[in-house]
Amino acid sequence: MMRRPGLALKLSVLLMLGVVGAMVVDFSLTSGTDMDRARVLVFVSIALAMALLAAVVLDTLIIRPLVRLSAQARRMEDRGYAEPFVPTGLDEPRELGEALEHLRQRVLAEREELQRLNAELERRVEERSLALAAAQRALVEGERLVAVGRLGAGVAHEVNNPAGVILGRAGLLLDDAATPEAAEDLRVIMRQAERIREITGALLRLGRPSRGERGAVDLAAVARSAMELARHEAVARGVTLELSCQASEVDADAAALEQVAYNLIRNAVQASQEGGVVRLHVAGSTLSVSDTGSGIAPEAIPHLFEPFFTTKKLGEGTGLGLAVAHGIVRDHGGTLTAENLPERGARFVVRLG
Numbered sequence: 001m002m003r004r005p006g007l008a009l010k011l012s013v014l015l016m017l018g019v020v021g022a023m024v025v026d027f028s029l030t031s032g033t034d035m036d037r038a039r040v041l042v043f044v045s046i047a048l049a050m051a052l053l054a055a056v057v058l059d060t061l062i063i064r065p066l067v068r069l070s071a072q073a074r075r076m077e078d079r080g081y082a083e084p085f086v087p088t089g090l091d092e093p094r095e096l097g098e099a100l101e102h103l104r105q106r107v108l109a110e111r112e113e114l115q116r117l118n119a120e121l122e123r124r125v126e127e128r129s130l131a132l133a134a135a136q137r138a139l140v141e142g143e144r145l146v147a148v149g150r151l152g153a154g155v156a157h158e159v160n161n162p163a164g165v166i167l168g169r170a171g172l173l174l175d176d177a178a179t180p181e182a183a184e185d186l187r188v189i190m191r192q193a194e195r196i197r198e199i200t201g202a203l204l205r206l207g208r209p210s211r212g213e214r215g216a217v218d219l220a221a222v223a224r225s226a227m228e229l230a231r232h233e234a235v236a237r238g239v240t241l242e243l244s245c246q247a248s249e250v251d252a253d254a255a256a257l258e259q260v261a262y263n264l265i266r267n268a269v270q271a272s273q274e275g276g277v278v279r280l281h282v283a284g285s286t287l288s289v290s291d292t293g294s295g296i297a298p299e300a301i302p303h304l305f306e307p308f309f310t311t312k313k314l315g316e317g318t319g320l321g322l323a324v325a326h327g328i329v330r331d332h333g334g335t336l337t338a339e340n341l342p343e344r345g346a347r348f349v350v351r352l353g
């Protein structure tokens with residue numbers, strides 16, 4: 001079929017992004033009156049203007065917001081999720097923007113949660129590894145201490161009797177000492193022999209820490225009586241002893257536990273300055289002794305419970321107090337730990353199993 005000659009207007013609405021629409025006006029300009037033609041032109045002009053307006057509105061309120069959202073979504077791959085989506089435009093792009101922003105926030109929150117869980121997991125693994133390493137060390141240390149303790153006890157057994165004989169004979173000679181000088185020499189011999197017996201006594205306890213009877217023991221009463229034993233030395237050094245306790249019952253060897261408490265209190269008193277305070281605290285099956293003294297020297301910490309480890313002057317310390325205490329507590333299935341306090345001084349804690 002032949003097309004009628006006429007005006008064919010094709011309005012291509014060209015936007016930045018290409019053709020988004022086209023309008024075809026097909027009307028014969030040869031037929032009709034001038035008036036008709038004028039009307040057609042007016043109509044076409046109005047249609048053209050409206051099409052342009054629609055295109056601009058479409059572009060501003062729908063297409064550009066969508067383009068912005070999609071460009072930002074693509075940028076996220078490289079730049080992460082920090083940049084928020086800003087919803088603009090008509091309802092649809094605005095809703096899409098809001099949905100994307102909601103999604104972004106969820107991703108961020110979930111990522112944070114994942115990081116937190118990861119850190120928590122790492123912390124737990126670290127904690128478990130440390131606990132395992134500590135348990136292994138304690139096992140090796142425990143076995144070593146037992147071996148050293150047996151050896152020490154064997155030697156002590158042999159030395160104890162001769163020391164007793166020296167002490168007894170020196171005592172007899174002292175009664176008939178010819179001169180004051182001789183008497184003083186004999187006292188020195190006796191003091192040294194006493195010291196040998198003290199050391200051998202500690203070594204024997206180290207080798208066979210707990211031979212006594214187990215039974216229901218009031219830990220607070222044990223702490224109180226150990227405190228009384230140590231009071232003399234504390235008073236002489238100008239150190240105050242304090243006890244805070246709740247009545248608590250444990251299944252233990254009372255005499256052995258008293259030895260533990262006594263050794264800890266003595267150390268605390270010896271580490272204190274004049275005017276210092278040594279605090280005993282009993283709660284449940286835990287006994288702690290803290291002081292306001294010098295604190296434990298960092299290099300001493302790994303060796304505290306080793307027999308013969310001492311930082312005290314020759315003659316002042318045997319280095320057996322903590323080894324004995326450790327052995328007794330271990331025999332009770334408990335733990336003995338040491339720590340420096342943040343302010344000053346040290347704390348030793350006995351936890352019975």
Ligand SMILES: Nc1ncnc2c1ncn2[C@@H]1O[C@H](COP(=O)(O)OP(=O)(O)O)[C@@H](O)[C@H]1O
Nearest residue numbers: 267268271295296310311317318319320321322
């Ligand atoms: N309360 C304390 N404050 C500081 N250091 C301490 C304390 N108790 C123990 N120590 C340290 O542990 C070492 C070993 O103690 P111990 O086995 O009782 O032997 P000794 O008292 O004969 O030295 C001490 O020489 C000291 O260095």
Ligand SMILES: [Mg+2]
Nearest residue numbers: 266267321322
């Ligand atoms: Mg001691």
